[in-house]
Amino acid sequence: MDIHQDDHNETRLGGERAGRTMLKEVPVQQAVGMRLAHDLTQIIPGQFKGRLFKKGHLITESDIPKLLDIGKEHIYTLELGEQDLHEDDAARRMAEALIDESLLMSEPHEGKVSIQSPVLGVAKIAKDVVDQVNRLGEIALATIHHNKAVAVGGKLAATRVIPLVVSKQKVELVEQIAQQYKRTYGCAPISVSPLPVRRIGLLTTGSEVYNGRIKDKFGPAVKAKLEALGSVVAEQRFVPDDRELIVKEIKGLVAEGYDMILVTGGMSVDPDDRTPGAIAAAGADIVSYGTPMLPGSMLLAGYIGHTPIVGLPGCVMHDPYTSFDVLLPRLLLGERIDKEDIVALGYGGLL
Ligand SMILES: Nc1nc2c(c(=O)[nH]1)N[C@H]1C(S)=C(S)[C@@H](COP(=O)(O)OP(=O)(O)OC[C@H]3O[C@@H](n4cnc5c(N)ncnc54)[C@H](O)[C@@H]3O)O[C@H]1N2
Ligand code: MOO
Numbered sequence: 001m002d003i004h005q006d007d008h009n010e011t012r013l014g015g016e017r018a019g020r021t022m023l024k025e026v027p028v029q030q031a032v033g034m035r036l037a038h039d040l041t042q043i044i045p046g047q048f049k050g051r052l053f054k055k056g057h058l059i060t061e062s063d064i065p066k067l068l069d070i071g072k073e074h075i076y077t078l079e080l081g082e083q084d085l086h087e088d089d090a091a092r093r094m095a096e097a098l099i100d101e102s103l104l105m106s107e108p109h110e111g112k113v114s115i116q117s118p119v120l121g122v123a124k125i126a127k128d129v130v131d132q133v134n135r136l137g138e139i140a141l142a143t144i145h146h147n148k149a150v151a152v153g154g155k156l157a158a159t160r161v162i163p164l165v166v167s168k169q170k171v172e173l174v175e176q177i178a179q180q181y182k183r184t185y186g187c188a189p190i191s192v193s194p195l196p197v198r199r200i201g202l203l204t205t206g207s208e209v210y211n212g213r214i215k216d217k218f219g220p221a222v223k224a225k226l227e228a229l230g231s232v233v234a235e236q237r238f239v240p241d242d243r244e245l246i247v248k249e250i251k252g253l254v255a256e257g258y259d260m261i262l263v264t265g266g267m268s269v270d271p272d273d274r275t276p277g278a279i280a281a282a283g284a285d286i287v288s289y290g291t292p293m294l295p296g297s298m299l300l301a302g303y304i305g306h307t308p309i310v311g312l313p314g315c316v317m318h319d320p321y322t323s324f325d326v327l328l329p330r331l332l333l334g335e336r337i338d339k340e341d342i343v344a345l346g347y348g349g350l351l
Contacts, residue, residue, distance in 0.1 A: 021081040021165045025074040028067045031059045037078035038087060038164055039110040042070045051110055055088060076164070084165045087111040093171050094141065094159040097178040098129070100191035103156065111164075115157040117150040120230050121192035122329040125157070129189035132177050136170060138162045143190065149229055149329040150192060157190050198260060198332050199234040200226055201253030205275055206265040207240040218264040221317045225325065231332055234258060241266055246278035250309070254282075260308045260331060267298040267313040275311045276300050284309050287337055292346030296323030301337055308337070321351060 026034065035056050042052040052070060053063070059075070067075070080086055085093070088108035095105050095113040106114040117123075125146045133141045143157040150156060161170075181189045202222060209216050216238070223233045235256065239245045246263070253261050266275035276289050284302035289311075291299050299322070300311035308331050316324045323345055327337055 021084045022079040023164070024077045024079075026077055027074055028059075028064050028072060031075050032061055032064070034059050034075070034077055037076045039108075040067070040070065040072065041110050078165070080165065083168055085161075085168050085171055087161050087164050087166065090161040090166045090171050091159045094133075094139070094161075094174045095157075097175040098133075098141070098159070098188065098190050099157070100188040103190070103192065104153075112158050112160045114155060115159075115190065117152065117154050117156055117192045119192060119194045120152055121150055121194045122333055123148045123150050123156055124187075124191045124193055126181055126185075126189040129177060129181050133174050136173055138166055138170060139174065141174075147326075147330055149195070156192065193333055195230045195329070195332055196334075198226075198231040199258050200231060201256055201258035201261045202233045202236040203246070203249050203253060203261065203263045204236060204238050204265065205241060205246055205263060207272070209265070210238050210240040218312070218317045222262060222264065222312070225316075225328065229329060229332055231259075241272040241274050243274040243278045243281065246274055247282045250278065250282040250304075254304050254307060258307070260310070261304070262310050262312055264312045264316070265314065267300065267311050279309055279311055282309075287339060288342040291323040291342050291349075293323040293326065293349035293351075295319040295321075295351065296326075296345075299323045299327075301327065301342065303336075319351075323349070 035058055036053055038055050039051045040053040041050065043049045052066065088111060091108050091111060091113040095115055099105065099115050102118060104116040104118050106116070123144050123146060125143045127146060130141055130143055133139060138161055140160045140162065141157065144150065144155065178189055202219065204216055204218050208214050219233070219236050226233055235253070235258070237249050237253065239249050250261060250263065263275050263279060266273040279300055279302060280286060282304065284304045286300065286302040289300040291297055295315035296313065296319075298313035302309050310324065310327070310331070312324055316322050326345060327341070330337060
């Protein structure tokens with residue numbers, strides 16, 4: 001947007017357009033009785049970052065030292081042109097256009113509108129749309145990653161324009177991009193798929209655990225990860241490092257009709273690591289043994305019929321974020337994982 005300085009204290013936004021916005025700079029000492037044109041921010045590192053004064057605040061004599069303390073020697077008075085939008089309204093309109101109507105939208109705060117999830121779910125974010133919108137310039141649309149789990153009230157996205165005032169036309173372009181996406185895909189570019197409650201069958205391998213030499217640490221770790229996503233371990237069984245016994249118990253868990261089977265331990269290169277072979281022998285279609293993500297490289301993902309089966313390597317027991325944690329939200333939604341999903345883990349997958 002063009003900004004033309006008309007004289008010492010008046011700024012015109014929008015060049016020669018009709019209905020242009022007039023911004024006037026007023027020294028704070030002369031601003032008593034005027035209203036602020038936008039939220040004003042204070043930052044005290046380590047202590048405070050936020051709104052000190054709200055848009056529309058009526059300036060009083062006692063505000064003057066506070067304004068000077070945050071470096072404001074002038075304030076703007078604003079006459080909004082009919083072809084322009086204030087940053088608060090632009091942020092609000094962009095958010096309304098882009099999000100599913102079930103999502104929670106904040107009031108503008110320092111020009112920013114935040115979008116939160118009303119449910120425990122999985123973020124569904126159209127990256128192409130986010131890129132298209134941000135390519136327009138003067139706009140910030142920030143989101144979390146597609147397919148990330150999000151808690152109730154968890155942040156999904158935020159919108160803001162860069163200048164105080166932006167042309168309506170630019171916001172209309174955002175609305176058109178969002179409309180086009182909705183027409184093509186039948187859903188908003190930013191939405192959440194609620195996580196259903198799934199019942200999981202867990203098989204823990206390892207003779208050292210089975211024989212009581214050490215206490216099981218996999219069970220509690222896997223239970224915590226599933227519970228955080230609203231699902232439950234319905235049953236945990238234990239087996240020593242014996243291929244035939246592992247195959248038998250996998251088949252037993254499948255017969256119980258659980259939504260997903262997880263098999264822990266024995267996933268790497270030792271002669272006692274029997275789990276990948278046993279999963280194959282139990283009749284699984286293997287999508288991938290191994291993922292290009294560290295931690296979680298020795299994970300196996302496959303299906304027995306429609307039931308996902310995942311071999312979990314040792315790291316899942318102690319690392320908070322592994323390839324399992326990336327795939328888990330989609331597995332719980334019932335989305336089919338394919339080889340390309342595994343391939344995609346490599347870029348950015350070194351933690
Ligand atoms: N030479 C190589 N070494 C390792 C490789 C490799 O490719 N070459 N891969 C590494 C990766 S990655 C992982 S992850 C680990 C472990 O993988 P495993 O799934 O085979 O784990 P285990 O050998 O069965 O056990 C490792 C460790 O964890 C303890 N464990 C296993 N299950 C339980 C349980 N339920 N509760 C408590 N503790 C458990 C086990 O006793 C071992 O101490 O291999 C790397 N090494
Ligand atoms: O499967 Mo390992 O987890 O990369 O540590």
